[in-house]
Amino acid sequence: MRRVEHVMGFPVSVRIDDAYADDETADPVFAWLHEVDARFSPFRADSEVSRLNRGELKPDELSRDLADVLGLCEEYRVATGGAFQVRLPGRGLDPCAMVKGWSVQRAADLLTAAGARRFCLNAGGDVVAAGGPWRVGVRHPEHADQLCTVLEISDGAVATSARYERGDHILDGRTGRPATELLSVTVVAASLTEADATATAAFAMGAEGIEWAAARKGCEVFAVDAERRVFRTAGLPVAS
Template sequence: MNRVEHIMGLPISMSVDGFDDAQDDAFAWLREVDERFSPFKPGSEVSRYDRGELALEEMSDELHLILALCAYYEQLSGGAFSARPPGRGFDPCGVVKGWAVQRAADILRAAGASRFCLNAGGDVVTAGEAAPGRPWRVGVRHPDEPDVLCCVLASRDGAVATSAAYERGSHIVDGRTGAAASGLVSVTVAAPDLTSADALATAIFAMGRDGIAWAAEQDCEVFIVDADRKVHRSAGLRLA
């Protein structure tokens, strides 16, 4: 069964057989995240934190975790990934979406689901196989041709995230300078969980061409298209 809801400004689909209550809980969690952690909603916990309206003891455990994740990936990337780049407010979206969808997957697993696929606007978490002996197939859009795939990845019990400029324009910035990231047009990361995949994809894209070498040192596999349309693919990437 494929169930779709529009949350966090994008379509989120769950392909899973049964576990209706767990699906309800997972979607309810994602709607809660949208209300609490969106920097675009003035009343959200994130917006209130950014305006200095929350004392340390008033912050939720989840916000403390988001802040820790943002700090971790900023340190790991040498500042290229930043939830507060120069001249901008606090925006943890580079961590929140992957973390939230990964936790939705954890809700399904805790209920006993062992075969499913969650797709949040192209960022995907998979469990088990689509069918016996057949992995889930995750398509990666061509950066210049919206109706064409440049590759299809095979995923079993893992996650795939893509950062690119073709959907939302130059929305990813280099946290070290505050300028729009350049040098790469598409970064796809396959990792064990979507929290890591999403944050690493954003960090690599923010680094530009330097991110290609940096990606090889991380616990992930990548499919990167640079501004010259040259493909950089890690050896362990599994294609369908």
């Protein structure tokens, strides 16, 4: 079963190879992601995040989900010395850097709970997969029609943070300026929550972020810096 929808500002595709799978198997995935978009988008005036930004909600009135997301944001802020930051001065709260990976991982968990054993969930290029092996291409940061490498994962997640789609959109929270020392960072981890947040945080940290990400337990890293130098950890699951 294959299905694609546009949600949260990017295409989300689901492929389920289990024989029983049909559209109803994927319905909860897309329902959940649309719910997340409605509740957590800072671009929707009626979202929980926007209401919090306007001071209409007190910290003890937050939903458990948003409280969990903000807790993760704080964990990464501390771990990066402030480089990963979702409360930049003059911009209000914008937890999108955490929400994407967290919500898509939850969507994958819904598939697993429904009995899916072999599937691939691709959200704007970030991937959660189960029952592999699955081959995941890492796009060249400067040439859209080329790959830097191809990874092979069985059960896990791959996320990339880069400048090629949205320009200098990732800011270093320590300075408030765009992070420009890296061209792309790809992280392989057990969950997309970890992979996506680590990739974004490492990109925000700049050159030092590569070593920081590589030192995180369970993370493998592929990165290209602004000088076009390539870095990869020894355990990176490169396809043969």
